[in-house]
Amino acid sequence: MKLFDVYSLYDIEPVYGKGNYVYTEDGTEYLDLYGGHAVISVGHAHPHYVKAVSEQVAKLGFYSNSVENSLQEKFAEMLGKASGYEDYSLFLCNSGAEANENAIKLASFHSGKAKVLAFEKAFHGRTSGAVAATDNPKIVAPFNRTENVEFAPLNDIEAVKAKLATGEFCAVLIEGIQGVAGIYCPDDTFLQQLSEVTKEYGVSLILDEIQSGYGRTGDFFAHQHAGIRPDIITSAKGIANGFPMGAVLVAPHFEAKKGMLGTTFGGNHLACAAGIAVLEIFEHENLVENAREIGAYLIEELQKIPQLKEVRGRGLMIGMEIEGSASELRLKLLKEYHIFTGGAGATTVRLLPALTVTRKEADKFLAAFKELLNK
Numbered sequence: 001m002k003l004f005d006v007y008s009l010y011d012i013e014p015v016y017g018k019g020n021y022v023y024t025e026d027g028t029e030y031l032d033l034y035g036g037h038a039v040i041s042v043g044h045a046h047p048h049y050v051k052a053v054s055e056q057v058a059k060l061g062f063y064s065n066s067v068e069n070s071l072q073e074k075f076a077e078m079l080g081k082a083s084g085y086e087d088y089s090l091f092l093c094n095s096g097a098e099a100n101e102n103a104i105k106l107a108s109f110h111s112g113k114a115k116v117l118a119f120e121k122a123f124h125g126r127t128s129g130a131v132a133a134t135d136n137p138k139i140v141a142p143f144n145r146t147e148n149v150e151f152a153p154l155n156d157i158e159a160v161k162a163k164l165a166t167g168e169f170c171a172v173l174i175e176g177i178q179g180v181a182g183i184y185c186p187d188d189t190f191l192q193q194l195s196e197v198t199k200e201y202g203v204s205l206i207l208d209e210i211q212s213g214y215g216r217t218g219d220f221f222a223h224q225h226a227g228i229r230p231d232i233i234t235s236a237k238g239i240a241n242g243f244p245m246g247a248v249l250v251a252p253h254f255e256a257k258k259g260m261l262g263t264t265f266g267g268n269h270l271a272c273a274a275g276i277a278v279l280e281i282f283e284h285e286n287l288v289e290n291a292r293e294i295g296a297y298l299i300e301e302l303q304k305i306p307q308l309k310e311v312r313g314r315g316l317m318i319g320m321e322i323e324g325s326a327s328e329l330r331l332k333l334l335k336e337y338h339i340f341t342g343g344a345g346a347t348t349v350r351l352l353p354a355l356t357v358t359r360k361e362a363d364k365f366l367a368a369f370k371e372l373l374n375k
Helices: 047-059 070-083 096-111 128-132 157-164 188-201 222-226 269-285 287-302 326-337 359-373
Strands: 014-018 021-024 029-032 089-093 115-119 149-152 169-175 204-208 232-235 246-250 310-314 317-321 348-351
Touching: 029 359, 047 269, 070 089, 070 246, 070 269, 089 096, 096 128, 096 169, 096 204, 096 232, 096 246, 115 157, 149 157, 157 169, 157 188, 169 188, 188 204, 188 222, 269 287, 287 310, 287 317, 287 359, 326 348, 326 359
Parallel strands: 115 149, 115 169, 169 204, 204 232
Antiparallel strands: 014 021, 021 029, 089 246, 232 246, 310 317, 317 348
16 A cells, blocks of 8 residues: 655655754754644653653553543643633644634534634635635635635724624634744734624634644734634644644633534543643743744844845744745755755745744754855
């Protein structure tokens, strides 16, 4: 059997990692400033994380959600405290797409309505409902297309009001920062207006913080820069530093009913051990503050580079708009300087490093990037 050939691959195979570096079999070192799509939040093979996961899998790796699991309760308590959402409830699942599916389902159950309003250039995942709310026709199969999802321009509150005035919508779904689109931030004022207008029309506001959350922007969630409290928040990516895990944070006004949501693997013992370890590392190493400080430094230094058309983002979620092909530039960074970065569209380079990234590592990237642009 061969692999189903859907991925474009670099001819590099990392076989182990340490901190913010990965290594090939022959020991070649690569600085990782992409973290496998923002998944590596506390660095590769962090000793505390390795210890926690190893000890848990040696005791009990999995049992279903038909029994009590105190690790889920511990994780929920820690996440509530770390995020400032102690009064919300938590549903655990396996991925960001699944988190968004369940968030939409909750909003629809709650209101009895079917439509979701998303935003142009949005990306919310590849499962059925999540991909329907993703503004990329190339990855939406005919089966997924539905009249229950409509799109509005980002930062256009009047367009949102016109849609919601129809009374057909159960939810507005928005990314804390649009990641796959190229690091486009909703204006703080727009998010504040969105919070008000969704309340006015009785529509659930769902914040997709799958890429932009978990400390990456210098606040625990990106929307917190705007001072709002959504009805539902989705999270995944860095939540367990590479172990598959997703989460839905649910406001108190939603009523939980037995059987309305469910999952086989979500919130399993091993996932919770990984998630708890990540939150412990966040606290002990002040990683949200580090993301804010190193991110601000990187953005400030990148804005000084004349060859860059634009620098977008917050904290350690950064997009750089370049002249020419971003994929070619990223390949040169990888091959000539041994630095992993990400892409978004034809001309955007993305930085999504672990929140453990240091000033020294930021300077290493800046020196290589400037040298490459000046060639």
